Amino acid sequence: MNFCSNCGHPVNLKVPAGDTLPRHVCGNCGSIHYQNPKIIVGALAEWDDRVLMCRRAIEPRYGLWTLPAGFMECGEDSLQGALRETLEEAGARIEIQGLYSIINITYVDQIYLIYRARLLDLDFCAGEESLEVRLMQESEVPWGELAFRSIDLTLRAYFRDRPTRRFDLFEATLDRRHSAARLITPPAATD
């Protein structure tokens, strides 16, 4: 950020009064421009023993596989966002079962919210941002060709949990590009 989006004058990085972190502050109109992490919403949709996967037709990670997911938009809630992304990228209609994973990626300031869902019919098709959409059994998942570590973590947790069908919320943080995931203690639903 170089210029104030309100008045067009140059901004400076400084700590506003009463704040603790440097922000982009306009020297002309005084606007403070906060930057915050962005939310990515998506779905892990099941059909029998298979999950719905998309091969990306866009950068980054063109040609690699992912779950339908994308940036949450203003005006929608996280669940509506997951439904929308699944429809846009995989042409698929789903029923949400519940939030399944929260993956923080602090080095790119993103947080993934992935819902577990049931695919409602087999009438799906690749959207504009997908090269191909497929239902995959665990043995068919191309682990070496997944687009994002958040998706890898979510799928591994899912296949670990699936035999018991007990899908407690899975929470993890990726702190650095090449570090191992820091798994957050699974929340105790009872204590």
Added chain:
Amino acid sequence: MNFCSNCGHPVNLKVPAGDTLPRHVCGNCGSIHYQNPKIIVGALAEWDDRVLMCRRAIEPRYGLWTLPAGFMECGEDSLQGALRETLEEAGARIEIQGLYSIINITYVDQIYLIYRARLLDLDFCAGEESLEVRLMQESEVPWGELAFRSIDLTLRAYFRDRPTRRFDLFEATLDRRHSAARLITPPAATD
């Protein structure tokens, strides 16, 4: 948004190629400026049968009561954000038990992530943004003087769940300023 934060030229609202929604696009450098919902992280911290509440020393809702919570910052994960806000606003150290509520507020493009936590000691004090910090039993909660509906919903769910100490994730959406909350089906941890 009136001006491009990259080059300072005026922006226009238009739907970029391949997109479906209008965005602020710079006519000079071509930058697309996306706007997305913001995350608020906080904690519902317990000490025996009491919860930690803060009375706001800042606008909006000066003088009203809330749980320690605030905007998630870049570079931290959601759990670190909840710890930081609790320390800043209530001078309190907590141990996180797990994510407890997700409240979408679509008319202001916010999503609350409130963690359930255990207060570690009684050495807390009002931070700069609080007039007062208190531990409250259920009967002491000033329901008519709560700062935010997200906090009201979270506290009501908590006191409903507490007798059994089964704290399944609570998810709700507030679509309009005066509408009732739309409760999202509690996620089935098993199915």
